[in-house]
Amino acid sequence: MLNTLLTKAAAGEKIAMLTCYDAxxxxxxxxxxxxxxxxxDSLGMVIQGASNTLEVTMQDxxxxxxLVAKGAPHTVIMTDMPACSYEHDPQTALANAQTLMAAGAHLVKIEGGGEMVATARYLVENGVPVCAHLGFTPQSVEKLGGYKIQGKTEESAQAMLTDAQAMAQAGVSMVLFEMIPAALATEITQSINVPTIGIGAGAGCTGQVLVLQDLLGIYSGPTDKAPQDYKAPRFAQNFLQQGGSVQQAVSDYVQxxxxxxxxxxRHSY
Structure with missing residues (x-):
């Protein structure tokens, strides 16, 4: 299934991706x-009610x-590797990735460039398809100082380009960009030979992803904060408002x- 999807993407078909957590x-x-x-691992926020993704476990x-694999046995499933499940050594990353594959994932997603390139290469060489996540990386929210756009300076943009190219050379199946300037995402997309997925990264990517609860307009922040204090991210769009039903909202998004x-x-930076 993954190879068929990648072939379609290479032929110019846009990839429509959404988060999903149940059958x-x-x-x-x-x-x-x-x-x-x-x-x-956004399930930590939209399902578990936390303020970030850092408490999500491998068992989660x-x-x-x-659950998702049971509900969609013929659809490509990507699973996030949660914080602390892959960063420390490639062997641990592989063991955890293989566990997620056994649960039904067709590829796993890891955050970060730099040292993570070697981990991505090790996973790929051992039969685990990988999606690299660059730009704003939620598991590093504390290090990044909050939910901030990445790649705005020339130096950081060049570093991201270098990381994306290194990940492509390492054999990853996709690269996901979160909250980076649209022009940068387009430039990188054109410079690598693997599909790119954007969330707050403009229309120049090979495909797009949204959090399902954002698409439906039902997420209002963590449980310890008042709903009226929540502001949806710029890249989100409530497709349910015009669709009228969940099924129509999802179909409208895909189309x-x-x-x-x-x-x-207006959704881009």
Whole structure:
């Protein structure tokens, strides 16, 4: 399934990806034509009510991957490797990645460039397809000083380009960019031979991803904060407002991505 998707992307077809955490939504999203279901560690926020993704465990990711795989057995499933499951040594990363693959994932996503290039290469060489996550990396939110756009300076943009090219050379299947300037994402997309997925990275990427709860307009922040204090990220769009049903909202998103109508300039940096 993954190879078929990558072939379509290479031929110019846009990839529509959404996060998913359970079997019911997995079935709905698959029927609506979503290409990739991302079992994201964003579940720490939208499912568990935390303020970030750092408390999510391997057991959480295994559990939710199994649920999604049951609901969408014929759709590509990507699973986030949670914090502390891959950063320390490649052997531990491989063991954890293989566990997620056994639970139903077709590829895993790891955050960061630099030292993570070697880890990505090791996973790929041992039969685990990888998606590299660059730009704003939620597991490094404390180090980055909050939810901030990345790649704004010439130095940081060059570093991201270098990391993306290194990841492509290491054999990753995809590169995901979060919250980076649209022009930079387009430049990098054109410079590497693997598909790119954007979230707050403009329309120049090979595909797009959103958090399902953002697409439905139902996420209002962590449980310890008042809903009225929450402000949706710039890159999010509530497709349910116009769609009228969950199924139609997802179908509208898929069509908008495929036709290049989403994201618009207002969703980009």
């Amino acid at each position: 019911t939504f997995a079935k709905v999203l698959a029927l609506a034509g979503v290409d990739v279901l991302l079992v994201g 990711m295994i559990y939710h991957t199994r 908008a991505v495929k036709e290049g109508r989403f994201p618009e300039d």
